[in-house]
Amino acid sequence: MTTTTRASLLGRVPARVRTALAWTGFALSPFVLQGWLVGGYGNVGPAIRFASPVLAMLMLIGVLRRRPLAVLGLLLVDLATLDPVVGPRLDRLPAYVGDLRLIQVAALDLVVCYLAGTRRRGVSVPAAVAAFLVQVGVAAAFRISQHDDLVTTAAAQLLALVTAWVVGDSLRQRRAFAEAQRAQAAQRAIEAERLRIARDVHDLVAHSIGVIAIQAGMGRRVIDTQPGEARTALAVIEESSRDTLAALRRMLGSLRRTDPVEAPRDPAPGLGDLERLVARTRDAGVEMTVVSTGDGRAVPPDIDLAAYRIVQEAVTNVIRHAGTGRCTVRVDRGDVLTVEVSDDGRGGTPGAGYGIPGMRERAVLLGGSFEAGPRPGRGFLVRARLPLPADAGISSGKELS
DSSP, X not given: OHHHHHHHHHHHSOHHHHHHHHHHHHXXXXXXXXXXXXXXXXXXXXXHHTHXXXXXXHTTHHHHTTOHHHHHHHHHHHHHHHHHHHGGGTTXXXXXXXXXXXXXXXXXXXXXXXXXXXXXXXXXXXXXXXXXXXXXXXXXXXXXXXXXXXXXXXXXXXXXXXXXXXXHHHHHHHHHHHHHHHHHHHHHHHHHHHHHHHHHHHHHHHHHHHHHHHHHHHHHHHTTTOHHHHHHHHHHHHHHHXXXXXXXXXXXXXXXXXXXXXXXXXXXXXXXXXXXXXXXXXXXXXXXXXXXXXXXXXXXXXXXXXXHHHHHHHHHHIIIIIOOSEEEEEEEESSEEEEEEEEOSOOOOOOSSSXXXXXXXXXXXXXXXXXXXXXXXXXXXXXXXXXXXXXXXXXXXXXXX
């Protein structure tokens, strides 16, 4: 709650004002530090001696996100000019000067960590090298005590600087990896949606075009001798065309809408629509019999749609390729929903189209299995097994023909 309120208060400040305040703090930071050091910092208590130096470094935070290299450069200048300013007083307060230098080195390491976490290595590595060289140069040129070991000091500074850089670079790589994972997940979602749309369009159009092609061919052959049959064929073509056009419009409308609330709410087809499929198949010249068995478990919508599309595609293949006048659809609702489409047609090996691969994809995506091939002797069989959830309800089965 406090964080949200604070963020909202900062958001009310105009961006220009925030920028001006940030650069004002950046410009005043060295004057605050040097003024404190030139003044009588030795006349105050130990707890107050570090107040001004720490405040001077905190005044750089506003610019850190915008210009971290500028902040690093200013800190390096402050570190290089610290000892000449306080040099005459080293004998009086050597511990204070040592602590102050330690604070400045820690601030430099934090800036290097931020650079490694937000900039490419071509920027962060030279910045870290420059910071180390300045630190070692200052430690060598201005020794706080004659007993200071330059090698030990340089090793400690190098270790701290490398640690800060490694931490920042690890955070940058982790963030880059997370972004790459999100991009890949988004790409996979897009590809999956494209495949889903392609399957739906194929199943919808292939079935309708198959019926239309058969009816058009029959009407052309009998238009002179049996005008009534030709008119019936044209009526079937008209109905199939209208239904297909309406379904395509709904599908394209859902793709064009950006607001999911406004998406069409027309129910997706399922096994309950097999009666209409029976009628259309009959109009196409194939007698389709549907046999339902099992305990009549209710089928979830995604499995219901997949089962219907598999049956629709398999029946379309019967109409177009089997060369027979009848087929049988079996639906068994148990622990696993099993749908079978069989015929006694010419059989043969599956072709190279998208129908069977599309049916297999639907089954596999739902954790099921799929098989399709010629039956022993004559005909063709398509079988899909789709697992059902254990808590599915019970509904009544029936037989259609």
